[in-house]
Structure formats: C-alpha cells, structure tokens
Amino acid sequence: MKKLILGVLAFLVAVPAAAQTPPMRSIVNITGQLYRAQNNNHYTVFLVTPEGVIMSDPINRDFGRYLKAEIAQRFKVPVRYVLYTHRDWDHASGGVVFADTAEFVGHENMLVGLAAPRGNPPLTPDAAKLDANKNGVLERSEASGGLADQFALYDYNRNNIVNGAELARGPISDVYAPTITYRDRHTVTLGGKTVTMTYLGTAHSDDSSVLHFPAERAVFSADILQVRRLPGGLAPTTGSWIDALRTINALDFDHALTGHALAGTKTDSLMLQQYLEDISSGVAAGIGAGRSLAEIQKTLTLDAFKGFERWDTNREAHIAAVYATIKGTRRDAAPGTR
Ligand SMILES: [Zn+2]
Known part of the structure; x- marks a missing residue:
C-alpha cells in the first residue's frame, strides 16, 4: 500500500514536469517553397512567395507564435493568408496571431459552426x-x-x-473566423503562386476543404486524408468519406500531406479510398449473405490494410458503423471532431 501511495505521489509530481516538456516542432521542406510544419501530433503546411506566405491551419496560439517568428526570420515576409481545413479546435485555433497581416479563408459552413450557440439543449x-x-x-x-x-x-x-x-x-472560442468564405471552390493567388481550396462535403465535419498546390503537385487535408493510417469515426456516413476521397483524388498531385502522422503520395490517398470502398462493399455483401455484425467483423479482415496504423483499433468500429448505416440504426451520425 505504501508503495502504491508513493507511486501515486510520483505521478502527481511528474505531471507538472511533463506539462513543461517543450512541444515537438519541426519545419520540413516538401518541394520548391512548400513546407510542412509540426506541432506534436498536428501538422500544417505553408507556401512561401515573394509577396508573403500562404499557410493552412494555425493549430494553436503558441504554435502560431512560433511559426510566425520562424517564417519572419527565415523568409523575411509576412503571412498573408490562413486557409482553414475545417473548424475543429485542435487544427483551427490561434489564428488571431496572424490577424495583423493575414486574410482568413474557410468554407462558408465554418461561419455557421462558429456562430453564437443558440437555445439550451440538455447537457450530454x-x-x-x-x-x-x-x-x-x-x-x-x-x-x-x-x-x-x-x-x-x-x-x-x-x-x-x-x-x-x-x-x-465545441471548444472553438479561439478559432479566428474566416474573413473570406466560399461554397464550392476558391483560388488564392499571391506572388505568382496559386492555391485552390475545394469543398469536401459532409465527411468528418461539414466545412472541410482540401488545399491543392498545383505547381508543387501537392494536396493538404487534415483528418480526412490519412497516410497508411485508418481514419477516426466515419461520420456522418462512409459514403460521405468515399465522396471526399474521390474529390481529393480527382486532383492532380504527387504529395499527399496530412494533418496527422505520416505524409505520403497519391498512391496512399488512393489506398485510403480503396479501404473505404472495400469496407462498404464488404459489409453490404455480408448483410446480403445474412451474416451478423460479429460474423462480418470476424471475416472482413481487410488484410490489404493490415499494416496501417489503427487497423487493430478502428477496423471493427468502422464495420459496425457501415453495418448500422445500412440497417438504419446508426446513432453517431453527427460529424465527429477528430
Ligand atoms: Zn477535425
């Protein structure tokens, strides 16, 4: 018992020390003047032009201050545009750091999501x-x-x-609202460079954009695009995810840049689309053959994706979600946040 108490005390002492561990940060060149920047498990991208920088998600204030200082020191130009992938707090917070020099662009649904919350529904x-x-x-x-x-x-x-x-x-009070919104597609031009934002529909959140850097042959998407890693919840439907991946893969690119974990190539992006299509058709076939959810979870192993991160933890939940969608019993159809 004494040992246990000491262990608990050691844990309590260790927590403040751990909180002070500096975040894992890096800036890596992808190609040309396009860079990928890391803050622990989150990533953003930025493109340097002679007239300023076009960047994506600010992630949070502290990281924003770091990135602003690094960009000023390395490239001697201000950030002129912040292009949001979606409104979730863990990607979109902290943009106020760039408000002195930048315009903020997001899908029009972002403004709806950020608006003053109305009514008083019961607590969860x-x-x-x-x-x-x-x-x-x-x-x-x-x-x-x-x-x-x-x-x-x-x-x-x-x-x-x-x-x-x-x-x-949601916890989105530190998300700086877009100053420019768009509906289907929007192109930002600066210093002879262009970036195009394309709406991805309702997958994950209802305001997601993919950024396309045509000259750099790169795309950036947070949370929807994953490289050798299964997505989180496939809300609101797996069909919406397939649509989003088809929209991404219709773009002409080589570099698949993600908001979490690995970056990769178009082959990786096509493989994620394949996973979503395989799980959809596999569950439908299982239901057609009269199998139970448990039987489908056991037999639909999707071995081609076995080496993917989160295959162990997320595959069965994805099968259950598709199963519930087809059976009309799905309860988590509200967009997720990760
Ligand atoms: Zn998200």
Missing part, C-alpha cells in the same frame, strides 16, 4: 454527471478533466457557465 449524459447542483448547466467549479482544461474554449459568452448549446458547439 457525461456532462450531466458533472452538474452537481442539477441546474442544467455547468459552472466553472463543476467542470473537471478535459472540460476544465477547455472551459474557456467552450464558454462562448464568457459568463463562467457552459450550457448545452455551448457544449454542442
């Missing part, structure tokens, strides 16, 4: 457990864990209360 079951005084909202003193860490990011109107609508909106 998990959040309701934290509601000690049972008044239907969370005071700051009631929040714990991740919700305590992100309280200010949820608290849209800064009244030290998070209600059901603020919770549903």
Whole structure:
C-alpha cells in the first residue's frame, strides 16, 4: 500500500514536469517553397512567395507564435493568408496571431459552426454527471478533466457557465473566423503562386476543404486524408468519406500531406479510398449473405490494410458503423471532431 501511495505521489509530481516538456516542432521542406510544419501530433503546411506566405491551419496560439517568428526570420515576409481545413479546435485555433497581416479563408459552413450557440439543449449524459447542483448547466467549479482544461474554449459568452448549446458547439472560442468564405471552390493567388481550396462535403465535419498546390503537385487535408493510417469515426456516413476521397483524388498531385502522422503520395490517398470502398462493399455483401455484425467483423479482415496504423483499433468500429448505416440504426451520425 505504501508503495502504491508513493507511486501515486510520483505521478502527481511528474505531471507538472511533463506539462513543461517543450512541444515537438519541426519545419520540413516538401518541394520548391512548400513546407510542412509540426506541432506534436498536428501538422500544417505553408507556401512561401515573394509577396508573403500562404499557410493552412494555425493549430494553436503558441504554435502560431512560433511559426510566425520562424517564417519572419527565415523568409523575411509576412503571412498573408490562413486557409482553414475545417473548424475543429485542435487544427483551427490561434489564428488571431496572424490577424495583423493575414486574410482568413474557410468554407462558408465554418461561419455557421462558429456562430453564437443558440437555445439550451440538455447537457450530454457525461456532462450531466458533472452538474452537481442539477441546474442544467455547468459552472466553472463543476467542470473537471478535459472540460476544465477547455472551459474557456467552450464558454462562448464568457459568463463562467457552459450550457448545452455551448457544449454542442465545441471548444472553438479561439478559432479566428474566416474573413473570406466560399461554397464550392476558391483560388488564392499571391506572388505568382496559386492555391485552390475545394469543398469536401459532409465527411468528418461539414466545412472541410482540401488545399491543392498545383505547381508543387501537392494536396493538404487534415483528418480526412490519412497516410497508411485508418481514419477516426466515419461520420456522418462512409459514403460521405468515399465522396471526399474521390474529390481529393480527382486532383492532380504527387504529395499527399496530412494533418496527422505520416505524409505520403497519391498512391496512399488512393489506398485510403480503396479501404473505404472495400469496407462498404464488404459489409453490404455480408448483410446480403445474412451474416451478423460479429460474423462480418470476424471475416472482413481487410488484410490489404493490415499494416496501417489503427487497423487493430478502428477496423471493427468502422464495420459496425457501415453495418448500422445500412440497417438504419446508426446513432453517431453527427460529424465527429477528430
Ligand atoms: Zn477535425
């Protein structure tokens, strides 16, 4: 028992030390003047032109300050455009760092998602457990864990209360709103370079864009495009993911740049599309043959993708999601956040 207590104390002491570990950061040249920049498990890209930089997601304020300083020191030009892949807090936060020199471009649905949260729907079951005084909202003193860490990011109107609508909106209060929005496709031109943003539909979130750098033969997409790694939840439908990958793969490119983990080539992007198509047709065939979900999960092994990161953890959940979609019983159809 004493040993256990000491172990717990060591853990408590270790936490502040771990929190001070500097984030893993790097800037890697992809081709020409296109770079990929890392902040721990998140990545963004930027293109340097004689008139300034066109970058993608700012990730967060601290990383934004780092990137701004690195760009100023290495290239002596300001950031002129921030092009958002989507509104999720872990990619889109911190843009205010670049607001003195940049325009911000995002899909028009981003503005809808960032708007003031309306109404007061009930707290989610998990959040309701934290509601000690049972008044239907969370005071700051009631929040714990991740919700305590992100309280200010949820608290849209800064009244030290998070209600059901603020919770549903997500922890996006530090996302700097787009100053320019588009519907289907949008081209940014600067210093003789172009970047095109194309809407990806409803996969993952309803405001996703793929960035295409035609001269550099590269694309960048966060969360939807993955290289040798299975996606997170295939919400709202696997069909929406197949559509998004088809839109990406219709572009002419060599470099497949992602918001997480490995970057790769067009072959990798085509393989992800193949995975989604195989899982869709495999589950449909299993249902057609009268198999149960458990039987399909056992037999639809998708061996061609066995070496992919998260194959162990996500394959069965993806099969269950497709199964539920076909059976009309899917419950997690709201867009996910990772
Ligand atoms: Zn996301």
